Amino acid sequence: MKSIAIVTDSIIKGKRLSNLGEIVKANILDVFGSNVLVKNYFIDTLTPESMIKEDIIVIMASSRASKVRRYTSHPENIIVAKRTFSKKSIAPLYDIPEGSDVLIVNDDIETVLESISSLYHIGIKNVNLIPFISGKDYNHIKYAVSPSEPELIPENIENVFDVGHRVLDISTMLLIINTLKIDDKKTQQNLYNYYQEIFSSNEGIVQNYNSLLARTEELDQLLDLSHDGILLTDKEGKILIYNKKFKEIFDLKGKLRDQNIGEILKEIDPAIYSENDFHDDLIHFKKKIINLEKRNVIHFNKEERMYFSFQEVTHIKKLEQNLSRKLRQKGHVARYSLNDIVTTSSEMKNIVQKAKKIAQTDLTVLITGESGTGKEILAQAIHNASPRKNQPFIAVNSAAIPESLIESELFGYESGSFTGALKEGKPGLFEKAHNGTIFLDEIGDMPNHLQSKLLRVLQERQIVPVGSDRVIDIDIRVIAATHKSPTEMIESGSFRKDLFYRLNVFPLELPSLSERVQDIPPLLKRFTGNRFLFSPECIDLLKNHNWPGNIRELYNIAQYISTFEERDIVDIDSLPRYMKNQFQISKKSRDKFSRSNELLVLGEMTDPELSFAVLKAIDLLNSIGKTAGRNHIIQLMKQEDYSIGESLLRRILAQLQSLDFIIIKKGRSGCYLTEKGALHLSSQQIQVEI
Numbered sequence: 001m002k003s004i005a006i007v008t009d010s011i012i013k014g015k016r017l018s019n020l021g022e023i024v025k026a027n028i029l030d031v032f033g034s035n036v037l038v039k040n041y042f043i044d045t046l047t048p049e050s051m052i053k054e055d056i057i058v059i060m061a062s063s064r065a066s067k068v069r070r071y072t073s074h075p076e077n078i079i080v081a082k083r084t085f086s087k088k089s090i091a092p093l094y095d096i097p098e099g100s101d102v103l104i105v106n107d108d109i110e111t112v113l114e115s116i117s118s119l120y121h122i123g124i125k126n127v128n129l130i131p132f133i134s135g136k137d138y139n140h141i142k143y144a145v146s147p148s149e150p151e152l153i154p155e156n157i158e159n160v161f162d163v164g165h166r167v168l169d170i171s172t173m174l175l176i177i178n179t180l181k182i183d184d185k186k187t188q189q190n191l192y193n194y195y196q197e198i199f200s201s202n203e204g205i206v207q208n209y210n211s212l213l214a215r216t217e218e219l220d221q222l223l224d225l226s227h228d229g230i231l232l233t234d235k236e237g238k239i240l241i242y243n244k245k246f247k248e249i250f251d252l253k254g255k256l257r258d259q260n261i262g263e264i265l266k267e268i269d270p271a272i273y274s275e276n277d278f279h280d281d282l283i284h285f286k287k288k289i290i291n292l293e294k295r296n297v298i299h300f301n302k303e304e305r306m307y308f309s310f311q312e313v314t315h316i317k318k319l320e321q322n323l324s325r326k327l328r329q330k331g332h333v334a335r336y337s338l339n340d341i342v343t344t345s346s347e348m349k350n351i352v353q354k355a356k357k358i359a360q361t362d363l364t365v366l367i368t369g370e371s372g373t374g375k376e377i378l379a380q381a382i383h384n385a386s387p388r389k390n391q392p393f394i395a396v397n398s399a400a401i402p403e404s405l406i407e408s409e410l411f412g413y414e415s416g417s418f419t420g421a422l423k424e425g426k427p428g429l430f431e432k433a434h435n436g437t438i439f440l441d442e443i444g445d446m447p448n449h450l451q452s453k454l455l456r457v458l459q460e461r462q463i464v465p466v467g468s469d470r471v472i473d474i475d476i477r478v479i480a481a482t483h484k485s486p487t488e489m490i491e492s493g494s495f496r497k498d499l500f501y502r503l504n505v506f507p508l509e510l511p512s513l514s515e516r517v518q519d520i521p522p523l524l525k526r527f528t529g530n531r532f533l534f535s536p537e538c539i540d541l542l543k544n545h546n547w548p549g550n551i552r553e554l555y556n557i558a559q560y561i562s563t564f565e566e567r568d569i570v571d572i573d574s575l576p577r578y579m580k581n582q583f584q585i586s587k588k589s590r591d592k593f594s595r596s597n598e599l600l601v602l603g604e605m606t607d608p609e610l611s612f613a614v615l616k617a618i619d620l621l622n623s624i625g626k627t628a629g630r631n632h633i634i635q636l637m638k639q640e641d642y643s644i645g646e647s648l649l650r651r652i653l654a655q656l657q658s659l660d661f662i663i664i665k666k667g668r669s670g671c672y673l674t675e676k677g678a679l680h681l682s683s684q685q686i687q688v689e690i
C-alpha cells in the first residue's frame with residue numbers, strides 16, 4: 001500500500017499547532033481513502049534515528065524543505081502543499097458590502113499575506129483586504145477575517161469571520177496522484193467530490209482535469225457496453241486499457257493495468273502478440289473458441305500500441321441466429337439448401353453439382369423449366385450454398401406485382417415521388433438485397449420499359465430510386481427464372497435480347513417431372529414423411545401421369561394422401577378422384593387390349609393367357625402372405641373364371657420357372673415371383689395403359 005507522511009510545525013511562536021497535521025490528513029483521506037497509509041510528523045521532533053520512510057512527504061511551506069530533506073532517503077518525493085479555502089467557509093464573505101475595509105488576521109505576516117493572496121485568487125476582490133500587523137490601530141475597520149485565529153482579531157471589530165483552516169488545494173492532490181500513480185475510479189470520484197467543496201487556486205487545470213475525467217468515464221462506459229473483449233497494450237504487451245468483457249472472456253479478476261498480457265494469458269499462443277495485424281483468427285481458451293482481431297496502432301506517430309478485440313464464437317453464432325431470425329421474420333430468407341433437392345435422376349444430379357459450383361461465384365444464373373419444377377427452391381439452395389448465405393435472399397415475382405408498382409418496388413422511391421408514396425420514401429427490393437441475392441422470378445413478365453432499367457442494374461450494379469437523382473451502389477447476386485421459352489420470347493419481341501444475354505451467364509434448365517419419373521417415389525417419401533407403403537400399381541399410375549403441374553402437383557397429391565389416408569398402405573383408392581378417373585380409363589383400355597399383349601409376351605407358353613393369369617395369382621398370393629401352392633392358385637383362378645387342372649398348372653409352373661419368372665420351392669412352401677417375373681407383370685400393365 002502507498003504511504004504519505006505529513007510534516008507540520010508543532011509550535012509557531014510558542015503556540016502548539018498539532019491540529020493542522022490532522023486537518024491535512026483528513027483532506028488526504030477524503031480523496032485517497034483506504035488506498036494510502038498516512039502518518040503525521042512534527043518538524044521539530046524529527047531525528048536522524050526516526051527517518052521518514054513513507055513514499056511521499058507533504059510539507060506546508062517550501063521553507064521547511066531543507067530541514068525535512070535531511071530525514072528522508074527520498075528527498076525528490078517532497079511535495080510542498082498548496083492550500084485554499086473551502087467554499088462553505090468563504091460563503092459569508094460575499095455578504096460584506098462592496099468597498100469595505102476587511103482586516104485579514106493570521107499568526108504572522110507571512111501567513112497573513114498568503115491568506116490575502118488566496119482570498120484574492122478565489123475572487124474576493126470587491127473589498128479592500130488589509131494585512132493585520134500586531135499592535136497597529138484598526139479602530140475604523142468593521143470587518144475582520146481569520147483562518148482559525150479569531151482570538152488575534154482586535155476586540156473593537158464588530159464583524160468577525162472565522163473561515164477555518166485552509167484545506168489542500170486540488171493541484172496538490174493531483175501531484176500526489178501522479179507521484180503515487182494512483183488512478184483508480186474511486187479516487188477519481190473522491191477527487192471530483194472534493195473539488196466541489198473547495199476553491200482551487202488553478203481553476204484552468206482543474207476544469208481540464210474534470211473534463212478529462214468525464215471523458216474517461218464516458219469512454220470506460222462505452223468500452224464496458226461492448227460485447228467484444230477489448231484490450232490495448234504497449235508494444236511489450238503491458239496492459240494499458242481493457243474492458244469488462246475482456247476480463248469475462250478470459251476469467252480474469254482484479255486490476256490488470258500495467259500487467260503483461262503474455263504473463264496473464266499463458267495458455268494463449270504467444271504468436272498472437274507477434275508483430276503482424278490479423279483478423280478472424282481463432283484461438284482456444286479453456287473450452288471457449290474465441291475469434292480474435294489484432295491491429296498495431298500508431299500512437300503519437302510511432303507504432304507502439306497493440307489493439308486486440310476478442311469475440312466468443314457462441315456470441316457470434318447468436319448474432320448470426322438473430323440476424324437470420326430477423327431476415328426470416330421479414331420473409332427475406334432462403335429456407336432450402338441443395339440437400340433439400342430430392343432426386344435420383346442423373347440429369348438433376350448433374351444440375352445440383354453445377355449449382356454447387358456456381359454458388360461459389362457471383363455469376364448471374366438463369367433457371368428455366370416448366371412451372372413447379374423447383375426453380376425457386378434451386379435459387380434458394382444456390383444462395384444458401386454461397387458465401388452470401390447469411391445475407392438477405394429477396395424473391396421478386398414480376399408476374400405477381402401490379403405493373404404500375406414494379407418499378408417502385410424494385411428500385412424504391414424518394415419521398416412524395418408519386419401519389420400514394422410514403423412520406424419518408426421507401427428502399428427498393430434491390431437495395432434490400434444488398435450483399436445478398438435477388439431472385440427475379442417470372443422474368444419473362446417484366447414490363448418492357450423496366451427491362452432496360454434492369455439491364456443497367458446488371459451492367460453497373462447501381463440503382464436510382466424513382467423520383468431521385470441519387471445513385472446507390474449495390475452488391476447483389478442475381479438469379480432469374482422463367483417458365484417461358486426465352487428464345488420464343490425474344491422472337492416475339494416481348495423480351496430484350498441484350499437482357500437475355502446478360503441474364504443467361506449461367507443457364508440451368510430443369511427437366512419436367514415426367515422426364516424424371518424415377519424421382520416420384522423418393523419425392524413422395526419426402527413429402528409424406530415416409531409414413532406410407534405405396535402399392536406398385538399406385539406408383540405405376542403416378543409414373544404414367546403427365547404432371548402438368550410438375551413437383552408442385554405431386555406435392556399436392558402427397559398432401560391429399562397424408563390428410564385422408566388412414567391406413568399405412570397407399571393404393572389407387574388413396575389418390576384424388578381425378579387420378580382415379582384416369583386409372584379407370586386406362587384400366588378399360590387395358591382390358592380391351594390385355595389379351596393380345598399378354599399373348600405377345602407369353603406367346604411361347606403352352607397357354608399364354610392362362611400362364612399370365614397364373615403369374616398374377618402367384619403375385620397376389622405372395623403379396624397377401626398366403627402360400628402360392630397349387631391348390632391356392634387353382635382356387636384363386638376359379639374366382640377369376642379360369643378353369644385349370646392340376647397337371648396343366650404343373651406344366652405352366654415349370655415353364656414359368658424356366659423363364660425365371662417364378663421359383664418353385666420344395667415341399668409345401670409354394671411358388672414365389674422372381675424380380676424378373678414382377679418386372680414382366682408390371683411392364684405388361686404399363687404397356688397396356690399407354
Ligand SMILES: Nc1ncnc2c1ncn2[C@@H]1O[C@H](COP(=O)(O)OP(=O)(O)OP(=O)(O)O)[C@@H](O)[C@H]1O
Pocket residue numbers: 340341342343369370371372373374375376377378441483551552555
Ligand atoms: N427437387 C425437389 N425436391 C423437393 N421438393 C421440391 C423439389 N423441386 C420442387 N420442390 C417443391 O415443389 C414446389 C414447387 O417448387 P418451386 O416453387 O421451386 O417451383 P418453380 O419452378 O419455381 O415454380 P413456378 O415456376 O410456378 O414459380 C415447392 O413446394 C418445392 O418445395
